[in-house]
Amino acid sequence: MKAQPARASAAAAKLLAGPLTECVACIREGAAIPADMVSASFDRADEVGAGKDALNIFISTDREGATESAKQLTAHLGRAEPLGNLAGVPVALKDNIATLGMPTTCGSRILEGYVSPYEATVVRRLRANGAVIVGKTNMDEFAMGSSTENSAYGPTRNPVDIRRVPGGSSGGSAAAVAAGIVRLALGSETGGSVRQPASFCGVVGVKPTYGRVSRYGLVAFGSSLDQVGVLGRTVEDASIGMEVISGCDPLDSTSADVPVPRYELEKNAGLKGLVIGKPREYFPDGLDPRIAQECERALDAYRELGATVRDVSLPHTSYSIPVYYIIAPAEASSNLARFDGVRYGLRVLSERGLNGMYEETRARGFGPEVTRRVLLGTYVLSAGYYDAYYKKAQAVRTLIAQDFRDVFASGVDVLFTPTTPTPAFELGAVKDAYEMYLSDIFTASANLAGVPAMSVPIGDAAGLPIGGQIIAPHFGESVMFRAAFGLERALAGNFVPGEQDA
Amino acid sequence: MTAVTEREYEMVVGLEVHVQLKTRTKAFCSCSADFGAPPNTNVCPVCLALPGALPVLNHHAVELAVRAAIALECKVHETSVFARKNYFYPDLPKGYQISQYDKPLAEKGWLTIGELENKTPVRVGITRVHMEEDAGKSVHDRYNGVTAIDLNRAGVPLIEIVSEPDMRSSAEAGAYLRLIKQILSYAGVSDVSMEEGSLRVDANVSARLRGATKLGTKTEIKNVNSFSAVERALDSEFTRQVALLKSGGTVSQQTMLWDGARGETRPSRSKEESHDYRYFPEPDLPPLALDAEWIARVGREIPELPDARRKRLVDEYKITPPDAELLTSSAGFSEYFEAVARASLDPKGAVNWVMGEVSAAVNAAGVHLDEFAVRPADLAELLRMLRDDVVSHTAAKRIFARMVETGKPPVQVAAEEGLQKVDDDSALAGWIDEVLAENPSEAARYRAGETKLQGVLVGLVMKKSKGSADPKKVNQLLPERARGPS
Ligand SMILES: [Zn+2]
Numbered sequence: 001m002k003a004q005p006a007r008a009s010a011a012a013a014k015l016l017a018g019p020l021t022e023c024v025a026c027i028r029e030g031a032a033i034p035a036d037m038v039s040a041s042f043d044r045a046d047e048v049g050a051g052k053d054a055l056n057i058f059i060s061t062d063r064e065g066a067t068e069s070a071k072q073l074t075a076h077l078g079r080a081e082p083l084g085n086l087a088g089v090p091v092a093l094k095d096n097i098a099t100l101g102m103p104t105t106c107g108s109r110i111l112e113g114y115v116s117p118y119e120a121t122v123v124r125r126l127r128a129n130g131a132v133i134v135g136k137t138n139m140d141e142f143a144m145g146s147s148t149e150n151s152a153y154g155p156t157r158n159p160v161d162i163r164r165v166p167g168g169s170s171g172g173s174a175a176a177v178a179a180g181i182v183r184l185a186l187g188s189e190t191g192g193s194v195r196q197p198a199s200f201c202g203v204v205g206v207k208p209t210y211g212r213v214s215r216y217g218l219v220a221f222g223s224s225l226d227q228v229g230v231l232g233r234t235v236e237d238a239s240i241g242m243e244v245i246s247g248c249d250p251l252d253s254t255s256a257d258v259p260v261p262r263y264e265l266e267k268n269a270g271l272k273g274l275v276i277g278k279p280r281e282y283f284p285d286g287l288d289p290r291i292a293q294e295c296e297r298a299l300d301a302y303r304e305l306g307a308t309v310r311d312v313s314l315p316h317t318s319y320s321i322p323v324y325y326i327i328a329p330a331e332a333s334s335n336l337a338r339f340d341g342v343r344y345g346l347r348v349l350s351e352r353g354l355n356g357m358y359e360e361t362r363a364r365g366f367g368p369e370v371t372r373r374v375l376l377g378t379y380v381l382s383a384g385y386y387d388a389y390y391k392k393a394q395a396v397r398t399l400i401a402q403d404f405r406d407v408f409a410s411g412v413d414v415l416f417t418p419t420t421p422t423p424a425f426e427l428g429a430v431k432d433a434y435e436m437y438l439s440d441i442f443t444a445s446a447n448l449a450g451v452p453a454m455s456v457p458i459g460d461a462a463g464l465p466i467g468g469q470i471i472a473p474h475f476g477e478s479v480m481f482r483a484a485f486g487l488e489r490a491l492a493g494n495f496v497p498g499e500q501d502a
Numbered sequence: 503m504t505a506v507t508e509r510e511y512e513m514v515v516g517l518e519v520h521v522q523l524k525t526r527t528k529a530f531c532s533c534s535a536d537f538g539a540p541p542n543t544n545v546c547p548v549c550l551a552l553p554g555a556l557p558v559l560n561h562h563a564v565e566l567a568v569r570a571a572i573a574l575e576c577k578v579h580e581t582s583v584f585a586r587k588n589y590f591y592p593d594l595p596k597g598y599q600i601s602q603y604d605k606p607l608a609e610k611g612w613l614t615i616g617e618l619e620n621k622t623p624v625r626v627g628i629t630r631v632h633m634e635e636d637a638g639k640s641v642h643d644r645y646n647g648v649t650a651i652d653l654n655r656a657g658v659p660l661i662e663i664v665s666e667p668d669m670r671s672s673a674e675a676g677a678y679l680r681l682i683k684q685i686l687s688y689a690g691v692s693d694v695s696m697e698e699g700s701l702r703v704d705a706n707v708s709a710r711l712r713g714a715t716k717l718g719t720k721t722e723i724k725n726v727n728s729f730s731a732v733e734r735a736l737d738s739e740f741t742r743q744v745a746l747l748k749s750g751g752t753v754s755q756q757t758m759l760w761d762g763a764r765g766e767t768r769p770s771r772s773k774e775e776s777h778d779y780r781y782f783p784e785p786d787l788p789p790l791a792l793d794a795e796w797i798a799r800v801g802r803e804i805p806e807l808p809d810a811r812r813k814r815l816v817d818e819y820k821i822t823p824p825d826a827e828l829l830t831s832s833a834g835f836s837e838y839f840e841a842v843a844r845a846s847l848d849p850k851g852a853v854n855w856v857m858g859e860v861s862a863a864v865n866a867a868g869v870h871l872d873e874f875a876v877r878p879a880d881l882a883e884l885l886r887m888l889r890d891d892v893v894s895h896t897a898a899k900r901i902f903a904r905m906v907e908t909g910k911p912p913v914q915v916a917a918e919e920g921l922q923k924v925d926d927d928s929a930l931a932g933w934i935d936e937v938l939a940e941n942p943s944e945a946a947r948y949r950a951g952e953t954k955l956q957g958v959l960v961g962l963v964m965k966k967s968k969g970s971a972d973p974k975k976v977n978q979l980l981p982e983r984a985r986g987p988s
Contacts, residue, residue, distance in 0.1 A: 096553075098554040104554075116547075215556060216556050219553040220553075220786075253786060253788060331782075331785055336597075337588060337590065337596065338595060338597050340597060342595075342651065343595060343651075344553075354592065381588070381781075381782055382780060
């Protein structure tokens with residue numbers, strides 16, 4: 001066995017638990033060194049990763065590589081160009097983001113051990129800003145799921161309550177932040193896969209506008225819905241992370257050439273005059289009363305800050321789950337065709353020749369939820385069904401997007417809704433696929449419309465975190481962050497993320 | 503009841519032509535699109551379909567595709583949409599081909615065939631021109647028992663040109679293909695070489711009783727690798743269909759493979775015709791939006807097309823229409839001709855040499871015209887030498903042969919080979935003096951001012967020198983030799 005590296009200093013551990021800006025400032029001033037931050041991060045990962053209560057957050061970690069990157073950063077200190085906004089900050093990546101030096105498995109057997117020979121644009125941006133990649137986090141296979149139970153590498157537990165799921169599909173990244181291993185992690189969204197686990201784990205989760213962040217190197221699930229998002233301990237941390245990964249990328253034809261504002265400048269902007277829309281479709285009669293209550297408190301806080309709360313309607317909301325579960329699987333069925341055993345990943349040879357190889361490889365490589373969605377997607381694109389399903393779903397999708405345009409055109413700055421219909425549920429508790437799909441009932445519409453949305457912790461139900469969702473117009477991340485900063489400050493002390501397991 | 507004969511049936515043909523666009527890089531990544539590199543060397547994350555990689559459209563490919571569409575008289579749409587054509591095949595890395603489906607780049611074009619053969623022109627409709635990418639290559643014969651995959655070709659930009667079923671014979675199909683090849687070559691869109699795979703043809707053919715208006719059931723013929731094979735395959739398949747119909751059978755819609763060695767078509771064993779490609783709009787690429795003004799500019803910048811060039815060559819160089827037709831059968835030859843004609847000021851000579859010696863030598867060498875050793879300027883120089891009588895016609899042919907071998911300019915070849923006419927003053931002076939001495943009366947009249955005798959005397963000198971004297975020099979020297987030593 002390898003000798004355990006020395007434990008990080010108490011100072012580094014404290015810095016890891018504090019705001020990102022503090023850590024970066026200390027490193028720039030030479031008051032802390034990146035290698036100590038990396039050690040502190042791995043110490044914490046070891047702590048929650050061992051024994052029968054192990055959280056199972058990472059699919060792979062790279063202590064050696066992270067330490068080496070940290071050393072290079074130290075060597076860089078004092079040179080002409082300053083270190084970036086994430087200098088020495090340990091960051092975890094969801095395992096569907098192509099990374100050099102570590103496998104990129106997407107939580108699937110079919111990519112077990114696959115190491116990408118190129119790196120995602122978001123990872124390059126992180127590294128260019130001084131971030132140190134510590135590991136790749138667990139996820140629902142190919143991001144299909146809402147609990148991280150659909151991983152071929154076992155479920156991740158929620159650091160707040162280890163009997164419960166962390167949400168998904170970016171459950172590993174949310175748990176890594178909630179457990180204090182990193183202050184910042186990248187996840188990905190197709191229908192709520194960052195916001196829902198953020199809500200379940202009591203952290204901040206951001207899904208940017210479609211096109212705001214490059215998808216190059218994000219393994220595709222539903223290409224017209226996918227975006228890389230960030231999970232952070234605080235709104236400020238998340239805003240810094242978002243700013244680093246945002247921006248047009250010539251390698252992604254769907255990325256938008258729109259200037260990236262300084263999101264963290266919204267911190268002290270204040271909320272006076274801001275109009276918050278409360279869409280009635282997101283507060284149905286049967287909504288979990290604990291969630292309804294915490295949302296009302298948040299809306300009261302908004303009123304106290306000088307914002308106006310206005311009842312609004314997004315009439316096509318109820319179609320978002322059915323539409324989502326046609327479009328996302330349709331695109332997935334095509335996106336996942338490349339996993340055929342020919343060029344990389346799992347290959348199971350068969351006596352039945354080529355078709356046998358395809359069938360055996362995919363049957364053994366994909367788990368049941370992925371198989372279900374590939375079948376569903378293949379079906380809705382088939383001749384004779386295309387018009388009734390895919391084409392109809394696209395038509396309804398434009399109505400859902402129009403709902404958002406209309407409500408924002410009516411003078412509403414941002415919308416406020418619950419992030420999820422329930423707090424984190426117990427592992428194994430949701431067995432029915434459709435019931436699991438309903439976890440995304442409040443989040444999928446933002447992906448369908450392409451608008452930015454984020455989840456902010458707003459309270460708890462008997463210790464289980466509850467998240468509130470802020471939705472903004474296309475490329476309205478600044479006003480979204482302004483609303484999030486205000487809410488976070490107003491609710492300070494109601495729920496301190498990550499302190500439940502300490 | 504009279505037996506229905508094959509002559510009572512007519513062939514109905516529509517063609518799908520796939521053409522590789524002449525771009526430096528592939529359609530959706532920056533890999534080289536060159537032909538002939540070692541296997542799997544022109545590849546990257548995008549064309550290998552690595553997880554997470556995304557396509558980025560090559561705008562030069564779009565420009566060439568638009569150029570082709572306009573050259574074929576199509577209406578280019580300001581918005582077209584890329585779509586995924588989904589099917590599994592080992593040389594199709596993504597499991598789908600990026601193509602265009604219900605919103606193609608261009609539609610409703612046409613071209614006219616028959617003029618070349620001096621027949622009644624036939625107008626063939628072009629249904630659509632759309633962009634797509636090529637697949638890789640499956641290599642079945644390199645390793646025992648396994649198939650190897652070469653992905654150099656995966657992602658190379660293509661256009662597919664779909665015709666209306668407007669052709670009625672294999673000859674018309676052949677003429678259509680030759681014209682398409684000619685037009686695309688002139689437009690600079692493609693190398694249009696069937697040998698290198700930059701042009702591929704699938705033929706749809708059906709048979710019906712003459713006079714019938716309804717189309718018969720068609721079959722699609724694949725695996726044809728030359729224009730003449732297309733014609734033979736169509737005839738063979740038509741004969742098969744007619745025999746079937748005559749015996750009371752029906753043609754079933756299927757894919758047929760052409761077996762050139764046996765000279766027959768046989769049903770493809772693949773279930774290709776039952777494929778459901780599950781087309782849907784490619785979410786990784788926004789709709790292709792083209793500015794109307796840009797489309798118009800691309801149209802204006804299209805190089806001269808064969809029809810226009812034929813007419814211009816007749817007007818400008820006063821050559822005969824049949825010569826112009828011959829010359830314009832290839833863009834390269836007509837350009838070569840023009841360069842020679844302009845530099846030599848001898849269009850007639852240029853036609854003869856380009857269609858004769860040059861054409862033969864290029865064919866014999868098996869090279870492209872632009873790799874041919876004899877450049878137009880050098881051939882023009884040789885024509886000038888011929889016209890100025892610096893070399894004889896026989897000598898010129900020998901010089902040309904050496905130029906083909908060595909690429910040297912004609913003056914140098916003539917000098918090295920001793921094929922140039924003698925222009926050495928003393929040698930010439932000797933021959934002139936002898937002629938003047940042997941023809942005293944003509945010499946006297948010439949000295950007396952009868953300058954028209956110059957030609958006769960020069961001719962005699964040429965004769966005496968057995969053609970090797972430089973007539974220009976002789977012309978210069980004659981007056982001073984006639985005057986005698988001063
Ligand atoms: Zn490539």
